[in-house]
Amino acid sequence: MIHQLFSSIFRQPIFTFSFIVFLCIFGFFTFDSSLNYTTKKTHKSSSSIFHYHSTFISLSSNYTVSEYLRSLTLHPHLAGTQEGYQTTQYVKTHFESLGLDNKVSEYKVLLSYPEFLSLTAYFSNLGSKEIGFSEVGFDVVKPYHAYSPSGMAVGKAVFANYGREEDYHELEVLGVNVSGCVVIVRRGEGMSRGGVVRVAEARGAVAVLTYTEGVYVKGVERGTVMKGLGDPLSPGWASVVEGGERLGRNDKEVEDRFPKIPSMPISIETAGVILRSLEGPKLPEKWELALNNGNDVRIGPGPTVLNYTFQGEEKIATIYDVFAVIRGSEEPDRYILLGNHRDAWTFGAVDPNSGTAALLDVARRYAMLMRLGWSPRRTIILCSWDAEEFGMIGSTEWVELNIMNLGSKAVAYLNVDCAVQGSGLFASATPQLDDLLVEIMKKIEDPDAEAKTIFEQWFARNKGINIQRLSGVDSDFAPFLQHVGVPSVDMYYGKDFPVYHTAFDSYDWMITHGDPLFKRHAAVAGLWGLLALRLADDTILPFNYSSYAIQLQEYTNILSDMLDGHVSFTPITTSVKNLLAVAQEVEEEAQKLRMEETSTDMELRKRMLNDRLMLAERGFLDADGLLGNRWFKHLIYGPSNKCDSKLSFFPSIANAISESKENEVAIQHEIWRVARAIQRAVDALKGDFR
Numbered sequence: 001m002i003h004q005l006f007s008s009i010f011r012q013p014i015f016t017f018s019f020i021v022f023l024c025i026f027g028f029f030t031f032d033s034s035l036n037y038t039t040k041k042t043h044k045s046s047s048s049i050f051h052y053h054s055t056f057i058s059l060s061s062n063y064t065v066s067e068y069l070r071s072l073t074l075h076p077h078l079a080g081t082q083e084g085y086q087t088t089q090y091v092k093t094h095f096e097s098l099g100l101d102n103k104v105s106e107y108k109v110l111l112s113y114p115e116f117l118s119l120t121a122y123f124s125n126l127g128s129k130e131i132g133f134s135e136v137g138f139d140v141v142k143p144y145h146a147y148s149p150s151g152m153a154v155g156k157a158v159f160a161n162y163g164r165e166e167d168y169h170e171l172e173v174l175g176v177n178v179s180g181c182v183v184i185v186r187r188g189e190g191m192s193r194g195g196v197v198r199v200a201e202a203r204g205a206v207a208v209l210t211y212t213e214g215v216y217v218k219g220v221e222r223g224t225v226m227k228g229l230g231d232p233l234s235p236g237w238a239s240v241v242e243g244g245e246r247l248g249r250n251d252k253e254v255e256d257r258f259p260k261i262p263s264m265p266i267s268i269e270t271a272g273v274i275l276r277s278l279e280g281p282k283l284p285e286k287w288e289l290a291l292n293n294g295n296d297v298r299i300g301p302g303p304t305v306l307n308y309t310f311q312g313e314e315k316i317a318t319i320y321d322v323f324a325v326i327r328g329s330e331e332p333d334r335y336i337l338l339g340n341h342r343d344a345w346t347f348g349a350v351d352p353n354s355g356t357a358a359l360l361d362v363a364r365r366y367a368m369l370m371r372l373g374w375s376p377r378r379t380i381i382l383c384s385w386d387a388e389e390f391g392m393i394g395s396t397e398w399v400e401l402n403i404m405n406l407g408s409k410a411v412a413y414l415n416v417d418c419a420v421q422g423s424g425l426f427a428s429a430t431p432q433l434d435d436l437l438v439e440i441m442k443k444i445e446d447p448d449a450e451a452k453t454i455f456e457q458w459f460a461r462n463k464g465i466n467i468q469r470l471s472g473v474d475s476d477f478a479p480f481l482q483h484v485g486v487p488s489v490d491m492y493y494g495k496d497f498p499v500y501h502t503a504f505d506s507y508d509w510m511i512t513h514g515d516p517l518f519k520r521h522a523a524v525a526g527l528w529g530l531l532a533l534r535l536a537d538d539t540i541l542p543f544n545y546s547s548y549a550i551q552l553q554e555y556t557n558i559l560s561d562m563l564d565g566h567v568s569f570t571p572i573t574t575s576v577k578n579l580l581a582v583a584q585e586v587e588e589e590a591q592k593l594r595m596e597e598t599s600t601d602m603e604l605r606k607r608m609l610n611d612r613l614m615l616a617e618r619g620f621l622d623a624d625g626l627l628g629n630r631w632f633k634h635l636i637y638g639p640s641n642k643c644d645s646k647l648s649f650f651p652s653i654a655n656a657i658s659e660s661k662e663n664e665v666a667i668q669h670e671i672w673r674v675a676r677a678i679q680r681a682v683d684a685l686k687g688d689f690r
């Protein structure tokens with residue numbers, strides 16, 4: 001009865017905060033013994049599970065999230081620095097204070113910091129001028145590109161739009177050659193920083209300056225230019241603190257991950273000063289710029305000459321991943337992982353600590369559920385990663401270290417990086433999680449519209465269901481999905497925020513612009529935590545592989561239209577048909593098992609079905625990995641070699657096409673590899689010999 005009363009009080013948001021204060025003052029820990037929960041360590045009825053899940057939702061508190069964010073963002077906390085270590089301690093202490101089992105995992109990895117930077121422009125009419133220092137007066141790391149080589153470059157300035165191959169073709173048509181020039185590009189169109197530098201380097205440029213149109217005029221977007229994920233000195237294995245193998249900095253494999261020409265980010269203000277001083281051909285009309293008088297701009301090269309010097313320091317630094325583990329009472333050897341990175345370029349209020357604050361709040365709510373008698377069926381692991389900004393290093397090292405246990409036991413990985421960047425939910429997932437994601441969205445109140453669910457608002461804004469996929473390598477889901485084949489989710493509020501990787505990404509910005517009342521933070525914590533609860537507590541895993549089959553068929557149709565009958569897609573179509581058929585059989589089997597009462601035999605049958613559901617995603621992995629990018633093993637989702645590839649699926653086929661559309665034998669081979677991968681998922685779902 002007390003239980004009932006609790007939850008009805010919690011359902012009134014106005015009482016939530018005062019009630020939590022009450023719990024704190026009187027010590028909610030003492031409530032544990034006064035409540036009559038006998039469900040712990042026994043099979044829980046679905047009604048008691050449902051009750052815990054709705055209690056989780058009602059424990060929402062925007063106040064606690066705001067406090068976590070304020071504490072995390074007091075100082076800039078770049079990976080490998082003392083302030084970075086302080087956030088490690090903060091997160092660990094938080095888990096400890098909640099009584100959660102916790103653990104810190106350390107790695108020694110190669111990081112990169114700026115020592116000296118200068119940018120001088122020689123204008124034909126104004127003489128020389130120091131430019132490029134737009135974030136003066138902030139106690140943060142200077143705007144730089146991590147892993148840019150040190151060096152000095154002098155050359156005429158030239159503008160190359162987004163720095164894509166097609167942009168250089170356009171320049172060629174206009175008679176512009178960038179060889180020996182300092183290339184200026186704007187960020188966007190899916191081009192990574194490193195990709196932009198590499199393309200310019202191949203065309204003979206001596207340096208690259210990048211700017212970002214979406215950020216504040218004086219803001220400068222920092223970032224990494226390293227290719228690939230994880231510590232560059234331990235590619236494919238973990239960079240353990242002692243005793244592990246480490247490549248030399250000058251090994252070819254290491255060198256290949258970094259550009260050879262220096263680069264740095266500049267503000268849009270600085271870019272404008274340079275661009276308006278250029279002569280030469282007029283800016284192509286389709287390149288419309290977000291600059292004052294942007295369309296009167298000429299693209300150079302010159303006459304303005306830029307002199308750029310970068311002196312960086314590369315060093316082996318210690319990074320720290322922090323974990324809280326809530327052991328499953330019935331299937332402790334099955335893992336549901338929630339992950340967010342903690343390191344930031346500057347204060348990190350959006351990127352990534354809006355997500356960290358949400359993670360800490362999920363931990364708080366779980367700890368309260370535990371006090372009320374809940375324990376998950378499967379093990380829940382909360383992960384706080386380090387050094388994501390340098391190239392997903394903390395998560396990748398941990399994944400490489402634990403590849404056996406993750407490969408055989410990880411059910412799902414749920415990522416949140418920048419939880420709140422603005423308004424409107426964006427969600428990505430591997431397709432078997434689509435239905436669950438939608439179900440969860442229907443359970444949480446929308447932070448920006450009263451009496452509406454997140455789903456209603458999201459559906460209306462997208463004019464339908466719009467779940468993105470995870471081919472990008474822009475956050476910590478990449479090693480889990482693309483290296484180990486763990487079903488994954490990624491979500492956030494808002495997009496393209498104006499303080500991205502700049503000194504302005506602070507608590508102040510968050511309380512003024514991003515989420516003044518922290519309602520969006522609380523909403524993300526709700527979605528994230530509830531998603532994990534369902535995955536941890538449902539007796540049969542809530543995976544729907546029919547969605548996967550339908551998605552794969554859509555991809556196949558797009559590709560076959562694109563390649564216009566020159567290769568055969570029958571192998572993939574056959575595998576997809578098989579996947580759809582087995583997915584439907586499995587769903588019927590799951591329905592039956594859900595209805596039946598628990599018995600020893602039944603528990604075994606459920607476990608066997610769950611294993612098949614969990615392992616099906618691993619079928620998409622291929623030991624040989626992607627063509628030209630072997631570390632990436634997933635043949636459905638992963639990066640393609642060409643940064644501006646239009647395909648966001650089947651990366652190995654995309655690579656074969658971008659190498660040569662005429663090489664039909666190579667493309668057909670990649671089609672066969674994908675078909676076999678899908679068939680492996682079918683075999684995993686069937687769970688028996690053929």
Ligand SMILES: [Zn+2]
Pocket residue numbers: 341351352388417418
């Ligand atoms: Zn981030």
